[in-house]
Amino acid sequence: MTPSNTSWLSPAERRLAQIRLAEDTGEADEDTREDSSLPIRAWKGLIAAISDVKVLLFSLIAFFDLMGMGFVNFFPTLTATLGFSTTITLLLAAPPWVVAAIICVVNGHHAGERFFHVTIFWWMSILGYIIALSTMSVPGRYISLFLLASGHTGFVMTFVWVSNSIPRPPAKRAASIGLVSGIGNLGNLVSSFLWRSEWSPQYEPSMIIGVASLVIAIAFSFACTAIIHQRSRQPGSRQGGGPTGRPDGRPGSAAKTPVQILVLTMQRNVSCIIVWAHKEVDELLGSIADVIWMKSPDRASFLAECKPGGKYDGIVGIYRENESAKIISVYDKEIINGLPQSLKWIAHNGAGYDPVDVLACKDRGAVDDATATTALYLLLSTMRQYSVAERSLRMLKWKPAGLNRISHDITGKTLAILGLGGIGLRLAELVQSFPMRVIYHNRRKAADAPPYCEYFSNVEDMLAQADVLSVHVPLRKETEGLVGEKWIRALKPGAIIINTARGKIIDEEALIRALEDGHLAAAGLDVFPNEPEVNPRFLDFPQITLLPHMGTENQDSQKKMEVRALQNLRDFLLTGMGKDLVLEHRGLSKVNSRL
Structure with missing residues (x-):
């Protein structure tokens, strides 16, 4: 059942959200056997997380970070040292966190850059501690509160760093995040004893401990970065910090999965x-x-x-x-x-x-439109003998004598389509505007065929009625040479064959023989058995139209x-x-x- 609060998402987005939720909890574990139960996957993920030195380092980072950020639990008390009333104190406590939230959102753009965009905010907190230790003036200490609050961004980014650096398997990642969060919060517990009332109003011991804790967190962050960089240079390494997702090597989104x-x-x-x-x-x-x-x-x-x-x-x-x-x-x-x-x-x-x-x-x-229009061009060219007329004009000669005796109007003629798939169906739609009669043969009747497409279960019965045969079947072992001597001779005399599928589907020798003895009036070929080589014997037939596999040769179709x-x-x-x-x-x- 889909939650009501996802109604604004598209079906694909809801599916992706469900996938990510499952992956975040380790349920969608791609690197374990499909028949493994969830408890087994979770247990293996926990063992793998405990065995990874990066998890230990991240846990220590989170522990000392939260020790250094212990002022969060006493922020109104720190603000009260400015000497204002309770109401004003509470009002003054809000702006530093508004600024911290904005910084956190802006810094989210750099989620893939890890170390620098995690630790820089701890340095800002350290600077805030130093200012607070150096002065009791209202402006100075209030500025220090803004700097202290900005350090919270480093804490948030730490968990992004964990997720990116331990991407797979999902069960391990989920366990790693849980361990880092659990051990990190012990630092929060310890820090609650470090802001004693007897140390007010300057809280010098508390702030010194905070500075030391953040320095230690930065040191562990540097060590973790060094380990990740070392492992990422090893062959076959799949740490989350490598240059993936973009051809220019820039890190991808922090939300990426490891697929x-x-x-x-x-x-x-x-x-x-x-x-x-x-x-x-x-x-x-x-x-x-x-x-x-x-x-x-x-x-x-x-x-x-x-x-x-x-x-x-x-x-x-x-x-x-x-x-x-x-x-x-x-x-x-x-x-x-x-x-x-x-x-x-x-x-x-x-x-x-x-x-x-x-x-x-x-x-x-x-992409069927471009290939279908190529087939239509070949159909028009061979029926009307446009290519013969063009070659004559390029030789500075007018229309060849007797051209009208070998050309035909396509209106009312019968087009047989061998393979009414996407391309064949599009060709049927195009010729319907002339109109032409459309008949087709598939292994079974096409469910999406329009009413004007007449199905023939027997291919030879279809061929006997065709003025033009257009081939649109894929090349597979069983379709190689499919249109051979028997099927070509099943066409009525004077018919035309169009091929925009694959050259090997038609028996080339049988096609040439039918052109030589006049059984076929013409052919339109966009594909050949051994591309880019073309059988030179085709050049002996002025009535056929040849193209160098132009079916999708345009930027829109590509x-x-x-x-x-x-x-x-x-x-x-x-x-x-x-x-x-x-x-x-x-x-x-x-x-x-x-x-």
């Missing part, structure tokens, strides 16, 4: 290959994941860095785009099996996912594809299920969220 996402890049020494949706990386993933940018120079280095203790050990998601193949090649079985065991999801940028061995992924457990892949990764992290699962994985059960 790690790997972004595959194309170029060496370049931080990011996400060209158009760079801002969306932070917007979609910045608050819930640490983003690591791949800079491996070659395949062997990438595999080595995926091993236990390597740079990519611990990642749970990968964003992949095709250009990364120039460095590490395709995601074959060797790559899939070499990925870290922590990996749960691969978000591939593109409609075709043949560069990824999805069957190997299954064993591990682990950005949409990048954002779509990033949104899938975000959905995986939050819910354990993405919107665009590949066909081979749609029968798998939902993967548990890693947040």
